[in-house]
Amino acid sequence: MPTILGQNQYGKAENRVVKITRDGDTHHIKDLNVSIALSGDMEDVHYSGSNANVLPTDTTKNTVYAFAKEYGIASAEQFGIHLARHFVNSQEPIHRARIRIEEYGWERIETSESGSRFIGADEVKHSFVRKGQETRLTQITYDGERWEVISGLKDLVVMNSTNSEFWGYVKDKYTTLPEAYDRILATQVAGRWRFNWTDDTQRAPQWEKSYAQVRKHMLQAFAETYSLSLQQTMYQMGSRIINHRSEIDEVRFSLPNKHHFLVDLEPFGLKNDNEVYYAADRPYGLIEATILRDGCEAHIPQDLTNL
Structure with a gap:
């Protein structure tokens, strides 16, 4: 053939x-x-x-x-x-x-x-x-x-010890997860962002300043969002970057949910008032999305490992 x-x-x-x-x-x-x-x-x-x-x-x-x-x-x-x-x-x-x-x-x-x-x-x-x-x-x-510049980061571990809930989700006969009205929200951020600088006739971004500012807005959005879902927090992180950094048109995140579960201390006669957790490394929820400036098309590959 x-x-x-x-x-x-x-x-x-x-x-x-x-x-x-x-x-x-x-x-x-x-x-x-x-x-x-x-x-x-x-x-x-x-x-x-x-x-x-x-x-x-x-x-x-x-x-x-x-x-x-x-x-x-x-x-x-x-x-x-x-x-x-x-x-x-x-x-x-x-x-x-x-x-x-x-x-x-x-x-x-x-x-x-x-x-x-x-x-x-x-x-x-x-x-x-x-x-x-x-x-x-x-x-x-x-x-x-033409130029295409996609920058980003990986392995940035962040946590909110409160101001996070997860409830009101779909339940079926296999659902055992209890609703949470005060939980730990933690993730290991893998993020990429695409610059709208594409040719030498344009003024290039200040690369070092841009990275520092993107990271700052990402972390501020994570910290300041009262989260009802990791998806909501992720969208706020991407939106804040685009709204504050005119040189960026697209942000993509891959956020594993680093689960923290309350330990049952009742067998020991102890009350666990959202104080003691065990961190489960796997399996984990994996939340991914692309956030775009209105009117722009996505270019960052869905699989961030392909970059």
């Missing part, structure tokens, strides 16, 4: 690059995991094995490190844009580049008062501890004319 070649891409995945910027005695860290995927006129290498149009994946790896020195890393987005533009514009057979980046945050270590004097956080210049709250993400796609 005859066959034809479908979608294909190649590149070097998970290039770990750490850039130290030395501002006198004060150091700054950018820690990235960069994955590159290139596509274009690649039929011959699949059909006949000819590598005439193939830029070696080892070269793409070397480019990551060279660009870290040549351009620095102002932001994950800007670094990815430099890479994508380079691969498409410098190699005629390459028509499209997709750069995916994970960024791992670091913060300065605040020393104790055990020494002769206390060194405040603003005086610690070269010692860091890896942040553990979330991993920052971005994906940059470029075809020589």
Whole structure:
């Protein structure tokens, strides 16, 4: 049976690059995991094995490190844009580049008062501890004319210990879950947001400021929403981002419900007044949705693991 070649891409995945910027005695860290995927006129290498149009994946790896020195890393987005533009514009057979980046945050270590004097956080210049709250993400796609930038985060665990209810749901003969009028609401946020910056004639967003503001509005919405469902809270998180950040047209969340169930203490003669819970890691409810600026179409894949 005859066959034809479908979608294909190649590149070097998970290039770990750490850039130290030395501002006198004060150091700054950018820690990235960069994955590159290139596509274009690649039929011959699949059909006949000819590598005439193939830029070696080892070269793409070397480019990551060279660009870290040549351009620095102002932001994950800007670094990815430099890479994508380079691969498409410098190699005629390459028509499209997709750069995916994970960024791992670091913060300065605040020393104790055990020494002769206390060194405040603003005086610690070269010692860091890896942040553990979330991993920052971005994906940059470029075809020589148009850009698509989707940024986001994963593994951001949040909890409201009250101001959450869950009742009034459908019940059938298999329903055993009791209604809750004061419960813990906790989730591990995986979120992506798409920028409406698409070509070089537009003014690019301030990537670092945008990430900080999106994260702030996301967390504020989570904290301030009196929740009757995780879906309601999720929608408020996305709506708040879009309403406050004009550079973003689409937000997608995947929120696992990290269930906390009250422990029955009556066998021990104790009353559990919403104080003692056990955290169930599985199975878990998984709530997902896309929130769009009115008039915009969705572009972020439903499966966030595909980014």
